[in-house]
Amino acid sequence: MPTWYEYSPEDTFLHNLSPVSRLTLIFSMLFLVSFYYDPRYLTVLLAISAAMYHSAKVPKKWLLILIPVVGWRLGEFLLVGMGQYNPELFRVWPREIVSRVIFEVHLPVIGDVRMIMGALLWVLGQVLHIVIGVLLTFTLIYTTPLNDYVRLMRKLRVPPQITYVMTVALKFVPDIFRMYQSIQVAQRLRGWAIRTKNPIKAAKLALPLMIPLAREIIRYVDRLEISSQLRAFGATTVRYQVELKMTKKDYAVCVVTLVAVTIAMYFLIMHKKGLL
Amino acid sequence: MPVVEVSDLTVTYLRKKEPALKNVSFKINEGEFVGLLGPLGAGKTTLLYTLVGIIPHTIPARVKGTVVVDGKNPLDHTVAEMVTSIGLVIDDPTVQVFNLTVEDDVAFGPMNLGMPEDEIERNVEYALRATRLKGLEKRHPKELSGGQQQALSIAGVLAMRPKVLALDEPISMLDPVGKSIVLKAINELNLEYGITCIIAESGSDLEEVMNIVNRVVVLNEGEVLVEGDPKVAVEDRLLERIGVGLPQVSELFLKLREKLPDLDVPVSLEEAIELLREYLNEGTIKVRPREGKGGKPSRNPPRMGGSDYVRVSNLHYTYPSGVKALNGVNLTLREGELVGIIGQNGSGKTTLSFCIVGIYKPTNPDAEVIVDGVDVTKSSTFEIIRKVNYIFQNPDAMLFSKDVYEEVSFGPKMLEYDEETTKRLVEDVLKFLGIEEHKHTLIVDLPKYLRTMVGLASVLVLKPRMLIVDEPTNGLDRKESIRLMRHLRELIKEGITFVIITHDMRLVSEFCDRVIVMSNGQVLLDGTPREVFSRHEVLRRASLKPPQITQLAAALRDFGFAEDTLTVNEFLDQLEVVG
Incomplete structure (x- = not known):
């Protein structure tokens, strides 16, 4: 059964990059995103991320996870946003824009709460952070085989114990998804479905999935531990020798990315571009 | 010379009253291929885990008695210290393969043992050749078939150069081609590389396993019932009585023995073909050809369902x-x-x-x-x-x-x-x-x-x-x-x-x-x-x-056996004992 959130070999620009340039590109974008709050700049990064996602042929259905994640976090952001009703918090955008009140409600005990434009932009920025983060992460997962991470870590002389733990963790995630998919299908065939909006009842209905999954994970981990011991894992210290090949295209991607990030950071630090 | 010596071994898991192994004693000599046979819960996995030291170092249990593998007592050595003496392969290849290319995975054990690079290379080469994975070094393990993945698990263990290779139902999760790839590789390891092999089996692949082992240890409810030549396990239908079943060829000869008391009982297909050929050629038994190709069906008429x-x-x-x-x-x-x-x-x-x-x-x-x-x-x-x-x-x-x-x-x-x-x-x-x-x-x-x-x-x-x-x-x-x-x-x-x-x-x-x-x-x-x-x-x-019985009939088709023989009784129906 094919699973979600797993590398898939494709012939795309991103797939064909060396792990060094691919990671440089994606991590640089994630780095920039973490500093930006202005939705205009984030929208540009969103467009670039979406283009990368599309060109790498990452399955669209992976993005379904955004619905619960954004839905859940949006409430939290709106609550925090309503706490930021002081326009002085927003020093980059013109005061008359950020101080505009979008809505105001009276709550018992708390009193009047309002959402100003500055806070709304902040909320929008937070949502964009999540969406871009998910797009880039999925692009990375879909375009990067586990070998690439390991080779890179070895090149960076990361201790093999850490490399192993990372490898097992990366192997573990798709395996767990596979287990989860099988369990879900098995229970659906017994009539299982979440047909309630009551969160307590819904949580109870998740037990038929969670209990077998927990049991399977424990068994899997136990077997993994035995298997690694049988391969003398942890017996001594080991050193690896790894070579990573870079093409002209890889160097170009790295150079363009680093130049773009440097320019963006310059404008961010010196001219506050990207902040609210 | 014994490479494995177990005497009076009793293993009791923590929080369990009944021991999983009771006073188990046996020896395995260098170069032997031993089948560890028994039904589910007989204690086969417990025994293998004890030999490699997983019990009691990883899975706690009370262990009494003596175990010596290649001169080492697994109770006094860590699993990592035991792996150069005895390697263990479990049933599920997907759990045992950690790395992302075949060669990386095979090198994983030797690297963990801190072997020098040239020795690692030599051992990887040896293990890949012995398991017929040469040429697949750069492949991702997921690109391999089930049988090749299990062969890779074996190669990973083999690269640490153990004297003994223990395999816990290694073909139970594989398809027929996978089974054949793995069994061929194990057999070669034993015959050509002289590695002592122990293979645990609970019945579903008994016929294949009996084809390659040269000694058996039969376990039931934690006790050794019998050990020795594989034939001792089929005599008196011992394996059948404990739930493991019998190879079809053994069953055939045991039934035939009711008419020919001195008959030797084979455990493998090749042996059965040879024995039957001998009896047919000397005229002790004759073939009574069935009429038509289909002959007498086992279920007559075949049930082919309704609407x-x-x-x-x-x-x-x-x-x-x-x-x-x-x-x-x-x-x-x-x-x-x-x-x-x-x-x-x-x-x-x-x-x-x-x-x-x-x-x-x-x-x-x-x-x-x-x-x-x-x-x-x-x-x-x-x-x-x-x-x-x-x-x-x-x-x-x-x-x-x-x-x-x-x-x-x-x-x-x-x-x-x-x-x-x-x-x-x-x-x-x-x-x-x-x-x-x-x-x-x-x-x-x-x-x-x-x-x-x-x-x-x-x-x-x-x-x-x-x-x-x-x-x-x-x-x-x-x-x-x-x-x-x-x-x-x-x-x-x-x-x-x-x-x-x-x-x-x-x-x-x-x-x-x-x-x-x-x-x-x-x-x-x-x-x-x-x-x-x-x-x-x-x-x-x-x-x-x-x-197996159909294969036997097909191998002896020249004597008149119907190639579509499906059961032991159908085979027997075609035999006539002359003297």
Whole structure:
């Protein structure tokens, strides 16, 4: 059964990059995103991320996870946003824009709460952070085989114990998804479905999935531990020798990315571009 | 010279009163190939874990007695210290392969042992060559077949240069080609590289294992019943009595011995062919040819079911990754049949089943999947599951409740049946499967066979008229497999149609009315077991083997044996003892 959130070999620009340039590109974008709050700049990064996602042929259905994640976090952001009703918090955008009140409600005990434009932009920025983060992460997962991470870590002389733990963790995630998919299908065939909006009842209905999954994970981990011991894992210290090949295209991607990030950071630090 | 010496070994798991191994004593000499035979729960895995030191270093247990492997006592050495003396390969290759290329994975053990680079290279080369994986060094393990993945697990252990290679049911999860790849590799390791091998087996692959071992240790309920030449395990039907079963050729000769008391009982196909040839040539026995090719069938007439229940036409299915799993399947399944679907892993068996129960929708618009007159492609899962349902091979993927009653009642509750109907349905199904006395038993306390039965009950309670069961006997010994298959046959009388997906050709020949052979996403053969298993050439092309007794008859076809012989009794019917 094919699973979600797993590398898939494709012939795309991103797939064909060396792990060094691919990671440089994606991590640089994630780095920039973490500093930006202005939705205009984030929208540009969103467009670039979406283009990368599309060109790498990452399955669209992976993005379904955004619905619960954004839905859940949006409430939290709106609550925090309503706490930021002081326009002085927003020093980059013109005061008359950020101080505009979008809505105001009276709550018992708390009193009047309002959402100003500055806070709304902040909320929008937070949502964009999540969406871009998910797009880039999925692009990375879909375009990067586990070998690439390991080779890179070895090149960076990361201790093999850490490399192993990372490898097992990366192997573990798709395996767990596979287990989860099988369990879900098995229970659906017994009539299982979440047909309630009551969160307590819904949580109870998740037990038929969670209990077998927990049991399977424990068994899997136990077997993994035995298997690694049988391969003398942890017996001594080991050193690896790894070579990573870079093409002209890889160097170009790295150079363009680093130049773009440097320019963006310059404008961010010196001219506050990207902040609210 | 003994390389493994076990004396008076008693192992008791913590929080268990009964020991898993009781006063076990035996020796294994260098270069031997030992079969560790016994039913489920006999103590085989416990013994292997103790030999490598997993017990008690990783799995705590009270251990009494002496164990010496290659001069080391595993109780006094860590597992990492033992791996150069004894390597262990477990049944599931997917758990044992950690790394991302074949060569990295094979090098993993030697690197952990801190071997110098040139030695690592030499050992990787040796292990890849010995397991016939040379040329696949750069491949991702996922790109390998099941058999090659298990061969890779063996290579990973072998690269640490152990004196003894222990294998815990290494072929139980593999398809026929996988089994053959692994067994060939292990056999070569023993014969050409002189590695001492121990292979644990509980019955489903007994015939293959008996073909290659030169000594056996038979375990039951934690005790050694017998050890020595493999023939001692089949004499007096010992293996059959403890639930492991007998190779068909041994069974044949044991029955023949009733007329020829001095007859030697073979344990392997080759030996049986040789012995029968000898007796036929010297005239001790004669062949009584059957009339016509089909001859006297074992089930007369073959049950081929009632009216059409499932109709599949021009079914294609392509995974989102682009892998074509089904390439135009056309098929009709009839009421009241027990159908066996066989084929290599990846031949499309499970995908076809998922399309029939509506989990997957065909990827071509003109495909038709009609179940009981309903178009599955346009129906919801809940409409379909009472018409046709599917059970995964691992019952643990669905069991979650506290006790059996609660577990089985989950389905009816989900379909919002009232309490009284639920109770009646659950009690009926438990009674029918003969597990009503376990109604209030905790799921965690159930042995594998009963967990399989509870898994079956929890779907049967929804009263589907057809049930597709994936590898129903996986993880069961021969006795339990037969018990389960008899239950399925009984259920057919109640109006339920069964389709089983399996790699066990013997069970298919013994219990199924019809066999469908799948290959490359298509139906290659479809007919009665007799019709299908007599097509030796087509089966070979699909990398499948007929049951051992059919292979024996085919090997002796020049003497007049019918190539479509399916059972031991049918074979016996063709023999006439002269003197």
